[in-house]
Amino acid sequence: MLKINPTRLLNDLNHLRTFGATGPGVVRLSLSATDMTARRWLVDRMRDAGLDASIDGVGTVFGRSRNAGPALLIGSHTDTQPTGGWLDGALGVIYGIEIARALAECEETKHLAVDVASWIDEEGTFSGFLGSRSFVGDNVDDAIGHARDREGVLLADALAQAGIADAPRVRIDEARHKAYLEPHIEQGGRLEAGGKSLGVVTTIVGIRELALRFTGQRNHAGTTPMAIRRDAGAALVAFIARMDDAFKQLADADTVWTVGRIELDPGSFSVVPGRADMYLQFRDADPARLDAMERALATLIDAFNAENSVHVEVSTSEPPEQPVVMNSALQTHLADAAEALAPGQWERMPSGASHDAQVIAHHVPACMLFVPSIGGVSHDFIEDTDEAHIVLGCEVAARAAASILHELNRHS
Amino acid sequence: MLKINPTRLLNDLNHLRTFGATGPGVVRLSLSATDMTARRWLVDRMRDAGLDASIDGVGTVFGRSRNAGPALLIGSHTDTQPTGGWLDGALGVIYGIEIARALAECEETKHLAVDVASWIDEEGTFSGFLGSRSFVGDNVDDAIGHARDREGVLLADALAQAGIADAPRVRIDEARHKAYLEPHIEQGGRLEAGGKSLGVVTTIVGIRELALRFTGQRNHAGTTPMAIRRDAGAALVAFIARMDDAFKQLADADTVWTVGRIELDPGSFSVVPGRADMYLQFRDADPARLDAMERALATLIDAFNAENSVHVEVSTSEPPEQPVVMNSALQTHLADAAEALAPGQWERMPSGASHDAQVIAHHVPACMLFVPSIGGVSHDFIEDTDEAHIVLGCEVAARAAASILHELNRHS
Numbered sequence: 001m002l003k004i005n006p007t008r009l010l011n012d013l014n015h016l017r018t019f020g021a022t023g024p025g026v027v028r029l030s031l032s033a034t035d036m037t038a039r040r041w042l043v044d045r046m047r048d049a050g051l052d053a054s055i056d057g058v059g060t061v062f063g064r065s066r067n068a069g070p071a072l073l074i075g076s077h078t079d080t081q082p083t084g085g086w087l088d089g090a091l092g093v094i095y096g097i098e099i100a101r102a103l104a105e106c107e108e109t110k111h112l113a114v115d116v117a118s119w120i121d122e123e124g125t126f127s128g129f130l131g132s133r134s135f136v137g138d139n140v141d142d143a144i145g146h147a148r149d150r151e152g153v154l155l156a157d158a159l160a161q162a163g164i165a166d167a168p169r170v171r172i173d174e175a176r177h178k179a180y181l182e183p184h185i186e187q188g189g190r191l192e193a194g195g196k197s198l199g200v201v202t203t204i205v206g207i208r209e210l211a212l213r214f215t216g217q218r219n220h221a222g223t224t225p226m227a228i229r230r231d232a233g234a235a236l237v238a239f240i241a242r243m244d245d246a247f248k249q250l251a252d253a254d255t256v257w258t259v260g261r262i263e264l265d266p267g268s269f270s271v272v273p274g275r276a277d278m279y280l281q282f283r284d285a286d287p288a289r290l291d292a293m294e295r296a297l298a299t300l301i302d303a304f305n306a307e308n309s310v311h312v313e314v315s316t317s318e319p320p321e322q323p324v325v326m327n328s329a330l331q332t333h334l335a336d337a338a339e340a341l342a343p344g345q346w347e348r349m350p351s352g353a354s355h356d357a358q359v360i361a362h363h364v365p366a367c368m369l370f371v372p373s374i375g376g377v378s379h380d381f382i383e384d385t386d387e388a389h390i391v392l393g394c395e396v397a398a399r400a401a402a403s404i405l406h407e408l409n410r411h412s
Numbered sequence: 413m414l415k416i417n418p419t420r421l422l423n424d425l426n427h428l429r430t431f432g433a434t435g436p437g438v439v440r441l442s443l444s445a446t447d448m449t450a451r452r453w454l455v456d457r458m459r460d461a462g463l464d465a466s467i468d469g470v471g472t473v474f475g476r477s478r479n480a481g482p483a484l485l486i487g488s489h490t491d492t493q494p495t496g497g498w499l500d501g502a503l504g505v506i507y508g509i510e511i512a513r514a515l516a517e518c519e520e521t522k523h524l525a526v527d528v529a530s531w532i533d534e535e536g537t538f539s540g541f542l543g544s545r546s547f548v549g550d551n552v553d554d555a556i557g558h559a560r561d562r563e564g565v566l567l568a569d570a571l572a573q574a575g576i577a578d579a580p581r582v583r584i585d586e587a588r589h590k591a592y593l594e595p596h597i598e599q600g601g602r603l604e605a606g607g608k609s610l611g612v613v614t615t616i617v618g619i620r621e622l623a624l625r626f627t628g629q630r631n632h633a634g635t636t637p638m639a640i641r642r643d644a645g646a647a648l649v650a651f652i653a654r655m656d657d658a659f660k661q662l663a664d665a666d667t668v669w670t671v672g673r674i675e676l677d678p679g680s681f682s683v684v685p686g687r688a689d690m691y692l693q694f695r696d697a698d699p700a701r702l703d704a705m706e707r708a709l710a711t712l713i714d715a716f717n718a719e720n721s722v723h724v725e726v727s728t729s730e731p732p733e734q735p736v737v738m739n740s741a742l743q744t745h746l747a748d749a750a751e752a753l754a755p756g757q758w759e760r761m762p763s764g765a766s767h768d769a770q771v772i773a774h775h776v777p778a779c780m781l782f783v784p785s786i787g788g789v790s791h792d793f794i795e796d797t798d799e800a801h802i803v804l805g806c807e808v809a810a811r812a813a814a815s816i817l818h819e820l821n822r823h824s
Contacts, residue, residue, distance in 0.1 A: 188635025
């Protein structure tokens with residue numbers, strides 16, 4: 001009978017938390033001395049679990065089962081944001097190690113192959129998703145030669161400093177890696193609000209990031225009558241109201257859009273702003289809806305420019321990230337395991353955040369399992385999840401892992 | 413027959429422009445070496461005009477007529493903004509010198525007393541209106557001991573560096589100074605838009621400056637559904653729309669309000685802003701309307717807080733400046749002179765900008781005359797006024813000065 005060990009799971013998560021502990025949170029930036037110490041500890045844990053483990057040439061910790069494939073790859077990341085929570089990606093990595101151990105301890109599953117990964121730099125201290133991108137064969141040499149952290153340190157120098165610049169880089173083995181599972185905290189408040197304990201991810205949403213610049217006429221705020229002003233800030237505010245109306249027409253309950261930054265120039269009490277900038281991001285699981293929102297924005301901009309003395313221009317700030325659908329057969333394994341262990345306490349949901357799974361899904365069938373975030377908080381020192389949810393999530397992931405591997409073995 | 417000399421007037425304005433000339437504009441910050449050179453040149457011009465002139469202990473250039481009072485004081489300022497125009501306050505100072513000369517050259521007016529001032533630091537490089545405040549007897553020692561410019565230089569040190577720290581400070585002579593005239597460029601586009609050449613100022617508007625802070629909940633922009641967000645930035649945008657509606661109900665054509673700065677925290681694409689700040693300024697000639705606008709704002713804030721999950725608080729950023737009414741008898745002298753020399757080409761109007769006249773008006777009956785600003789531009793290198801308007805403005809000011817002084821002498 002397959003059984004995870006909750007005490008061992010929680011002990012490992014709590015031990016990993018000590019590397020970079022800052023109050024209740026964790027600061028463990030990719031390739032920092034703290035991060036490398038944690039990675040060496042992970043190698044030891046993976047070896048204890050019977051995996052052949054090492055740190056690769058970009059920093060990913062990879063543990064390979066000695067069992068023959070087909071293998072299920074379980075992974076996430078143990079690097080954090082500058083103000084990170086203790087679980088975030090760490091949860092999925094320790095789940096992977098615990099599931100490898102639990103499968104090895106059970107007669108019916110000890111022949112199954114689970115490989116475990118802690119991908120480097122999911123959070124983008126240097127270059128987001130570096131580990132998973134390297135793993136699937138994307139060219140990361142440009143990033144290594146040019147990406148820098150906030151202090152200006154070059155990624156290549158950080159790899160040399162960490163002593164891993166010459167280590168081999170782990171690469172996908174397409175004959176072996178037949179499925180990918182990434183357990184993660186939800187990072188939102190949807191499960192908690194709905195009284196659910198588990199989320200089976202349907203899609204990782206797509207993202208559009210645009211910058212809008214409004215150009216009017218800078219003027220004296222005392223001597224310029226309202227009627228003749230070309231106030232770029234007032235135009236921006238009016239535009240947002242129209243944009244909200246248009247987006248509401250197109251949105252479903254999961255569509256989100258955010259104005260994260262507004263800057264008025266010159267930014268003083270006494271000057272009518274001559275220029276105003278805003279950052280706009282929107283996310284949705286449906287690529288057609290993202291396109292429709294972008295078209296609606298373009299239509300609004302044309303109409304606005306036709307009738308206003310303030311001119312607005314839009315530019316693309318980041319290349320669009322397309323939505324990535326999770327493999328439906330794998331979703332079914334997760335859903336069946338969730339229903340077996342927590343009947344009625346789970347739901348299917350999109351992931352509003354980005355994850356390594358979106359990189360790997362282009363090469364290996366992929367799925368994700370969420371556990372609730374207390375108060376919906378993430379990327380914050382106070383991020384947390386109930387212990388009962390942490391344990392339940394691992395039990396469901398282990399059951400699904402066995403089920404996935406049994407099926408892979410039947411078909412191989 | 414009283415006649416100003418247009419060539420002499422324009423030559424002096426153009427010569428003053430050379431001190432700190434930067435392209436078409438002027439950079440002549442209070443007490444800078446450039447400013448002090450210009451002040452010494454002004455002293456010479458005032459002495460040539462027959463005035464007893466010197467630079468006082470705060471930097472004001474004061475030229476006193478040798479004629480017995482009652483005296484008309486004509487003044488403005490020759491310091492500039494960091495990106496100043498060539499006329500701004502310089503116009504009124506050179507008008508004063510030219511009018512003193514013109515009166516002295518005319519048999520019917522040569523006995524009349526015109527004193528001329530270039531008040532230091534109207535623009536607030538160290539402490540706004542320093543010269544006029546010192547002149548009327550306000551305590552400026554605190555400012556001298558504590559005010560600093562943008563580079564951190566203490567006002568006291570700047571006065572010592574300029575070599576004037578121990579010079580006596582010129583003070584109002586209430587037995588002598590019976591009227592104050594400040595000619596100035598309009599700094600707005602109202603005269604130009606109306607096809608007028610001159611403005612007789614009715615009131616210098618009052619100013620309220622408030623800071624509004626919206627506090628919501630910072631959250632992940634991907635994982636936080638719209639329905640449960642407490643987006644401080646979205647709340648700010650919605651509030652501005654309501655505020656605009658409320659202010660429009662209360663405003664007349666001269667009421668102005670400006671949101672000059674907006675800051676969202678933390679200010680990135682991927683984070684729902686947890687905090688949003690805005691700077692709000694409004695100006696009006698009617699103190700009752702300013703109070704009504706502030707009450708309307710308070711009512712809006714209460715209603716907003718009662719129905720929103722984002723909380724807004726208002727704080728006063730600067731002490732309110734009350735509107736200052738210009739003396740009506742002096743307005744009539746200006747209006748009569750304008751109508752005589754430019755029939756139908758003048759109008760009465762409020763001053764949307766602040767001026768030394770608002771300080772002096774509390775002690776001496778005061779009036780202001782405006783000439784048009786091309787394109788309504790001020791505090792900018794390209795600020796300019798048609799030569800014909802510059803000359804006409806001085807002719808009208810001279811005629812009004814004679815008329816004011818004749819009346820003062822009749823009543824003294």
